[in-house]
Amino acid sequence: MENEKTELLRVERLKKYFHTPYGVLHAVDDVSFTVRKGETLGIVGESGCGKSTLGRAILRLHEPTAGRVFFEGYNILTYDKGAMKALRRDMQIIFQDPFASLNPRMSVSETICEALLIQKLYSPRDKEGLRKRVLELMELVGLAPRLINAYPHELDGGRRQRIGIARVLALNPKLIICDEPVSALDVSIQAQILNLMQDLQDELGFTYLFITHDLSVVKHLSDDILVMYLGQMVEKAPAAALFEKPLHPYTQALLSAIPVPDPDFEAKRITLKGELTSPIEPAPGCRFAKRCPQVKETCLGANIPFRELGENHFAACTMV
Ligand SMILES: Nc1ncnc2c1ncn2[C@@H]1O[C@H](COP(=O)(O)OP(=O)(O)O)[C@@H](O)[C@H]1O
């Protein structure tokens, strides 16, 4: 029997630098983590901290500057174009705006069929087989059969994201990188899509890398959560531990910004001053220091190690 907890993806010291007219921009700087089969790693941080670049670098949509990416034990950065093309089926990505990634001239049926045909799972002549599979996939993602010939513009954001998910499922991937998949949706619809993704994982054992700027979105979905700041990892822990005992002042600030439904609970909100700047030629030391309410002299000058401070709980901070 296959062990559920086998490692599927391991990222080691991944870097992605962009050369800009203002200097070298460290979009992803030394990021390492492991994701086991059937589990979800949530990746959170403010807009601009390098989440999308990280997702794209893992898929080699942006060629990494340095580091290693192991998928099922093999370093895929050594793969040639042909091997990468074959691998892309196993590693899929779902984007924030499904409208942008769906072809407006293709109906639900055509969109899903296209994915099935790319997979070469069906012959284009097997109309009956294709139709049956399209309807199965539609049912799996909660789209009514009557929508089979609908076009993206006829559907709301939630349904469009369901088509996006159905298309990815049609490819039968092993890893799904979800880049802000619910951020463009109304809150009530966000919950529906998150529940769908959780159900699909429970039923079909998918592995997710779930990228979002909103910590509350990944709270229930994630096994582990990785918090990023200006390209670097600042904290990583099992989801419950991160919410219970955030160690890094940046994580504490992110958590304090989540609205609490209980009116009797007076949340101590930590307001961060300033905005995330771009990590062009960053100075050594903690990149959060300028905004940190607890900054000390030791935070500057030298890089802060990412240390294990509790069971599977890591943080890069001089305070802890
Ligand atoms: N193609 C690119 N060229 C130059 N800089 C880029 C490019 N893509 C992203 N960046 C920069 O990299 C940083 C991280 O961006 P991104 O990964 O999109 O962050 P996030 O997804 O967390 O919002 C930002 O400073 C952004 O401006």
Ligand SMILES: [Mg+2]
């Ligand atoms: Mg992004």
